[in-house]
Amino acid sequence: AELRVAVAANFLGTLQQLAALYEEETGDRVTLSAGSSGALYAQIVNGAPFDLFFSADAARPAALVEEGLADPASRFTYALGVPVLWSDSVMDMGDPRALLAGDSFRFLALADPRNAPYGVAAQQILTAFDLWDALDRDRRLVRGQTITQTYSQIASGAAELGFVALAQVKDADGRIAGSHWIPPAELYDPITQDVVMLARARNPDVARQFLDWIRSERATGIIEAAGYQVSQ
Amino acid sequence: MTIAARFFVDRGAFVLDVDLLIPGRGVTALFGRSGSGKTTILRCLAGLERLPGTRLQVNGEVWQQDDYFRPVHQRPLGYVFQEASLFPHLRVRKNLLYGLTRVPETQRRVAFDETVTLLGLDGLLERFPDQLSGGQRQRVAIARALLTSPQLLLMDEPLASLDVTSKAEILPYLERLHDELAIPVVYVSHSPDEVARLADHLVLLSEGRVAAEGGLQETLARLDLPMAFSEDAGVVIQAVVAAHDDNYHLSRLDFPGGNIVVARRREPLGHRLRVRVHARDVSLALERARGTSIANLLPATVTGIADADTPAHVLVRLEAEGTPLLARITRRSLDQLGVARGKAMWAQIKAVALLAD
Amino acid sequence: MTIAARFFVDRGAFVLDVDLLIPGRGVTALFGRSGSGKTTILRCLAGLERLPGTRLQVNGEVWQQDDYFRPVHQRPLGYVFQEASLFPHLRVRKNLLYGLTRVPETQRRVAFDETVTLLGLDGLLERFPDQLSGGQRQRVAIARALLTSPQLLLMDEPLASLDVTSKAEILPYLERLHDELAIPVVYVSHSPDEVARLADHLVLLSEGRVAAEGGLQETLARLDLPMAFSEDAGVVIQAVVAAHDDNYHLSRLDFPGGNIVVARRREPLGHRLRVRVHARDVSLALERARGTSIANLLPATVTGIADADTPAHVLVRLEAEGTPLLARITRRSLDQLGVARGKAMWAQIKAVALLAD
Amino acid sequence: MLSPQDATALWVTFRLALISTAILLVLCTPLAWWLAHTRSRGRVVVEALVMLPLVLPPTVLGFYLLLLLGPRGWVGGTLESLGFNHLAFTFTGLVIGSMIYSLPFVMQPLTNAFQTTGRRMLEVAATLRASPVDRFFSVVMPLARRGFLTAAVLSFAHTLGEFGVIIMIGGNIPGETQVASIAIYDHVEAMDYASAHRLALILVLLSFALLLVVYGLNRRFKVVGIGQ
Amino acid sequence: MLSPQDATALWVTFRLALISTAILLVLCTPLAWWLAHTRSRGRVVVEALVMLPLVLPPTVLGFYLLLLLGPRGWVGGTLESLGFNHLAFTFTGLVIGSMIYSLPFVMQPLTNAFQTTGRRMLEVAATLRASPVDRFFSVVMPLARRGFLTAAVLSFAHTLGEFGVIIMIGGNIPGETQVASIAIYDHVEAMDYASAHRLALILVLLSFALLLVVYGLNRRFKVVGIGQ
């Protein structure tokens, strides 16, 4: 059987690992179509032939349920995103507030809060530090369209540091290059990433089976290792 | 078998308004000053100006009228444009073949090799148009039009940029061709010599209107021609080859009213020939002259006298037993010789001044 | 004050290889068959072909040599191209002003209004080039070149697409202009009449080489000219206006060896004029003819006899007290009249055949 | 060196670019001809309209095309009601989207080329018996060759690189609508930079080679100018 | 109707499009002239190179440009070592990025136009005393007018709509490098379709009006063809 999965770009890498394992175990084929959550939502509304939708937020799956385009029973949170302040060079992140208030960097990169959940978290953190307005006024905030763009902008050195997803900076061995600081969860609203099965799924049983597997210990282990939290 | 045309073209400062009856065979020359509408007429004939008020009938077939318009490419004509207008992206060979290959094989009556050779294009076939001299381009354009074996040939100053020798080589070929193909030719030229030689019919244009029209002989011999033409006034005589003198390389041509001696012709005895006599090459005498190199002396009667383009000169019209002649002489000679209508005189024609080939 | 040029252009099938010495004043005509290299020479003079092996010196200044090349726009020349080549995006007025405005005001010696009027462009100034007839375009091109007040004028068949009358109007203007400006003109033309009228100096080209070169009078009177030229052989006589006859609208022109009568000239007595006498317009007689409309009879001595382009004819060279004359007569007349070197005869010239204005 | 999925994506890309460019050239030729020669006032409006696909961001344009071609859209809906499938997320839909997005790149050079061809050469061809269609192929096309080349190359290259429109209406379905640019994007998103660089390099090199061949062939033709 | 931020973005967009188009036209003119007239074999390579910015997806191209212009890149690094700032996330950087991305759209029409201008008109102008620079402005420019127009319009419109490159190297900083296209896209992403439609409509209408004016003015000029 074949499963067609739409996946928010930030989870693509992780889901690729998961899908490969699942294919090995069951022999089912899992085809991944990545995009930004917003684009995927628009496509689903307009008839995209997907079975499952792994969103980067909770709002869009909820909206699909409301419009009758998704199975309400299938919806659950597959991961909680973890934002991280990261620089690929050596920086003293012992006192992140002092660092962010100082002049040791010219640009700070983050995902655009208007459409990316990680961007919202970054804004909340900076607001909590009471630095958002000053940085914004001085035009030092570089907004990526997606969290991956933000990562690229930091990795190129053009922005000295920025907020990205922990999943992006963790390498296969769980190490993180450069310098980083993981903000405490109180500083921002949780980044809930929900999955939902679409009403027009051609093979609902296979889809449900895959969703069950995603909740299996083996799968959650991989998700956590990738840099997400999993709420049980 | 004629071409009947009525063209009306309004271009603001210029209006062409003509009614033409062009013989269905032979060469009709369009003659007129720069800007008088010659090119416009050719364009109308070809169907390149599609305007209301146009009527065009060729040999009985309607080509254009009210609501009917025969598209240009369905008119079996050949058009040599005033500028050579070769296809810049094609070599000479392809330019020449362009029209030829679009004519059904059964209708092709003009041979490629012969045309190329006679127009002196042998060495140029692989050149692009921008590698040719002005005269060479012109010759390619002529050949290209001829190779469509047209049933109506439109030529806009085709020989303008050619030297005397090239002209002398191409003219007989054109003459032969339009004889063989038996097609009407409409020919624009600024050279009275060319016109006199080729044309059977003459249309004189002036500011978009027909100033005079008719057979070549009658029109040329008319005394009321516009000034522009009087410098080159003259007549054309239809003559027959009557004798050859191989010793002196001369031939005698007979016509009603006399004979003239010209350089040896290749034509056999009895062949009909056309001979142009410029008014300025005819002098008058009271008596038959002797001991002179002027070989042709004809008795003729004065039938009219008219002003020429300068007050110093007059044009004298004579008739030698039905053959009209024009002489251009000074007003002083007129008085000294007492030339008057009805007077019998000797017309002296320099043999070498005859238009012959 | 001369133009000394050595051009070598290798185009594969065609090689131009000439060494020219062009007088620094007056008109030099380039004459030759289609493709003989006339346009190429003009382009070399203008600096449009930048090739090694070129040497060009104009009135003492080096324009091109080894490593030196004076760019085209710094050469004070006017060039009338073989095709009108008007700027298609500019109206006639702007086309005319293009060169004029680029010449410093102090150096402008040709008046805009006069040139426009004399070339008949008054009504056309607001037109675009594609709204002109062929002859009109050509006239715009001539005016455009003249308006730069050039110090060297290059003209490539400037009058080719013009009617007889337009030519007759423009030629005197060109003559006057180059007289007034006192500049050298290099003039390409296929018309022997035009050449004879305008040129002081003649260069005959044949396949990229100089076949003959020299003053107009000497070159035209030479008996060894290539065939191409013999049909139009003739001489040019320098004469002086000696008398006017207002009754008959005639003028008498004197020259060493005789006089001729022509249509009334406007020039005052004593003015020098140039007169062309075509060989074909000269007949010979043993005695002075009487009772004829031929007004000009000169006693002359035969100085040479040569073949013409047909075996029927010969060219006879005569001299009337230093003035050379050419007569084209039939070989039969030659025998009948016993024409031989040293013989004294009467040369008969039809007054109207004289080239005069 | 290339994963099978990447190779497929490359193949889809070139197929898409080729097909949409070819169709576009055929469809635009008469329109460009009309634009080049009409004197109607409407010309200005059409010229401006033709440029509009450029001013919207590709993803946004793609979004609107999705609305149009999808089951709820005017085109897709009509198709569905006639018993066909709607066009979103199909290769056909992708071709339509690419064509609309590349429209300006084809129309502009063609219109320019047709304008400079002028009427004279067509007149000459007509007097040499060439029918209108014949004239088009034997005179207009060769003289407008550079225009066709430019149109083809711009449209082709642009389709190779375009991503916004394609991801929106194509839906990134491997083997069907996943093209190379999206595959590169996926690699970047999945943090697999090495694969991204590799695929980008292959895309660039292939395109470069193709362009070299095209321009090299073009050199053989005669260059034709105004008033030569 | 427009939020202040959207209005600012719109202003930045038009400024960017105008500036980069203007600079591009100036810089490309001599290169296109060379391309049109050289007989060197290198021409083919340059022609192909010029097209390459098109074949990479904009975001990928933007990424490579970021590497180049950023502090570790060849350009940015050199600037930093000379005491200047690197160019990433600045308006200047944005202009450079847009220029590179629009390069093919400017080079192609200009090269075509210069090729059809031909040599004859230049020769005539030279004999009428026009210096090379003078000839360029008085003959080449008017005859290549359509080419310049096309280049300008394509480059301008394309800069209005494209944002892949811009967002990468511009960093989407409001008032400095945030352009209108991004704002529309954001609205789509945020499912605020009403705002997206509104802003898209404004952008399209503004561009349409601008294009109408440009093409309307262009109608006044003489159309010049080959062999007229």
Ligand SMILES: Nc1ncnc2c1ncn2[C@@H]1O[C@H](COP(=O)(O)OP(=O)(O)OP(=O)(O)O)[C@@H](O)[C@H]1O
């Ligand atoms: N680019 C070229 N390549 C090869 N041959 C050329 C090129 N341009 C001209 N020619 C040849 O050079 C010769 C001289 O050309 P040119 O234009 O000087 O002739 P011309 O004397 O002006 O002739 P015309 O009276 O016909 O204008 C011609 O035979 C022509 O075919």
Ligand SMILES: Nc1ncnc2c1ncn2[C@@H]1O[C@H](COP(=O)(O)OP(=O)(O)OP(=O)(O)O)[C@@H](O)[C@H]1O
């Ligand atoms: N598009 C146009 N708009 C306005 N007037 C035009 C246009 N085309 C031609 N004319 C005018 O029409 C008249 C006739 O032009 P045409 O080309 O028929 O002249 P022509 O007799 O062939 O002259 P030439 O001997 O100089 O070639 C000219 O006065 C010309 O200026």
Ligand code: MOO
């Ligand atoms: O929906 Mo995303 O993963 O923030 O681009």
Ligand SMILES: [Mg+2]
């Ligand atoms: Mg004409």
Ligand SMILES: [Mg+2]
């Ligand atoms: Mg020539």
